Amino acid sequence: MSKQVVLVTGASRGIGYALALELHRRGHHVVATARSESKLRQLAEECGDDRLEFEVLDLGDREAVQQWANRLKDKGYRISHMINNAGSLVNKPFADISPYELRRVYEVNVFSVFELIQKVMPLYSDDVHVVNISSMGGYQGSQKFPGLTAYSSSKAAVASLTECLQEELGERGWTFNALCLGAVQTEMLEEAFPGFAAPTTPGEMATFIADFAEGSQKFIRGKVLPISSTTP
Ligand SMILES: NC(=O)c1ccc[n+]([C@@H]2O[C@H](COP(=O)([O-])OP(=O)(O)OC[C@H]3O[C@@H](n4cnc5c(N)ncnc54)[C@H](OP(=O)(O)O)[C@@H]3O)[C@@H](O)[C@H]2O)c1
Numbered sequence: 001m002s003k004q005v006v007l008v009t010g011a012s013r014g015i016g017y018a019l020a021l022e023l024h025r026r027g028h029h030v031v032a033t034a035r036s037e038s039k040l041r042q043l044a045e046e047c048g049d050d051r052l053e054f055e056v057l058d059l060g061d062r063e064a065v066q067q068w069a070n071r072l073k074d075k076g077y078r079i080s081h082m083i084n085n086a087g088s089l090v091n092k093p094f095a096d097i098s099p100y101e102l103r104r105v106y107e108v109n110v111f112s113v114f115e116l117i118q119k120v121m122p123l124y125s126d127d128v129h130v131v132n133i134s135s136m137g138g139y140q141g142s143q144k145f146p147g148l149t150a151y152s153s154s155k156a157a158v159a160s161l162t163e164c165l166q167e168e169l170g171e172r173g174w175t176f177n178a179l180c181l182g183a184v185q186t187e188m189l190e191e192a193f194p195g196f197a198a199p200t201t202p203g204e205m206a207t208f209i210a211d212f213a214e215g216s217q218k219f220i221r222g223k224v225l226p227i228s229s230t231t232p
Pocket of ligand 1: 009013014035037180
């Protein structure tokens with residue numbers, strides 16, 4: 001018998017941690033990933049039962065991602081919701097961003113989303129909802145900020161990828177949406193905008209994302225949505 005699970009990447013801190021907790025609280029079986037084992041262990045302890053499962057996974061490691069997808073299959077899991085939340089940011093003047101930094105940002109924010117979806121889509125349930133977490137910086141026509149060329153352009157790529165996936169795979173009944181988040185008070189925000197106080201906590205954003213993931217796929221499909229009360 002297959003078991004329905006929810007995947008959350010980047011669950012070791014910030015929005016992903018709060019989201020994994022929230023989805024677990026709502027009764028889902030959550031499979032949470034990140035690189036930091038100690039923080040994932042803390043998440044599992046906070047959840048307190050086996051409906052929170054974690055996998056230490058570097059999304060840049062192709063082989064590890066494939067092996068993980070195989071293990072999910074072996075367990076008989078079917079994916080009802082997938083939240084591609086993991087993100088990487090570099091805040092530097094355009095001229096100073098090294099090829100390594102540029103690739104790392106695209107690796108996590110774009111390539112891993114592309115490849116992870118390829119690997120796990122055989123496990124999608126008939127009405128899976130895939131939510132890709134983008135950023136206001138990647139939303140076409142939004143205000144842009146110096147230092148964020150690699151990050152914001154990568155978030156625009158994942159937004160466009162979302163629309164393409166809906167077009168190509170949507171007829172199977174699957175739904176892909178991208179949420180372009182505004183400022184949320186996390187460690188990443190502090191890297192992007194040092195000293196800026198965001199009006200939104202990770203817990204508040206997690207509640208919104210969980211509501212959206214659970215309740216919107218009938219009417220919102222293939223959309224790139226700005227989710228911000230302020231700029232940034
Ligand atoms: N906070 C904001 O204001 C804001 C605004 C717009 C969009 N967003 C987006 O929202 C998402 C969550 O942001 P956040 O602020 O919560 O960020 P965060 O606190 O920096 O958390 C990022 C998460 O991604 C994981 N991650 C990074 N590189 C990884 C890799 N190579 N392999 C696996 N996991 C990796 C990190 O875990 P490990 O380090 O343990 O691997 C961490 O759990 C991101 O996609 C971000 O771009 C955030």
